[in-house]
Amino acid sequence: xxxxxxxxxxxxxxxxxxxxxxxxxxxxxxxxxxxxxxxxxxxxxxxxxxxxxxxxx
Numbered sequence: 001x002x003x004x005x006x007x008x009x010x011x012x013x014x015x016x017x018x019x020x021x022x023x024x025x026x027x028x029x030x031x032x033x034x035x036x037x038x039x040x041x042x043x044x045x046x047x048x049x050x051x052x053x054x055x056x057x
Contacts, residue, residue, distance in 0.1 A: 022031055
């Protein structure tokens, strides 16, 4: 149970750091890079959702 809280804490900290970096002015290159990485990481999850939706129709 403690490991779940540690992982959740790290995820929340990473999210907070990303929000700070994305909202700071003057870091356009870093912002584009973070957005590209996030899209690539989320793409498999979107594919799973699409497959589930196709099976329902």
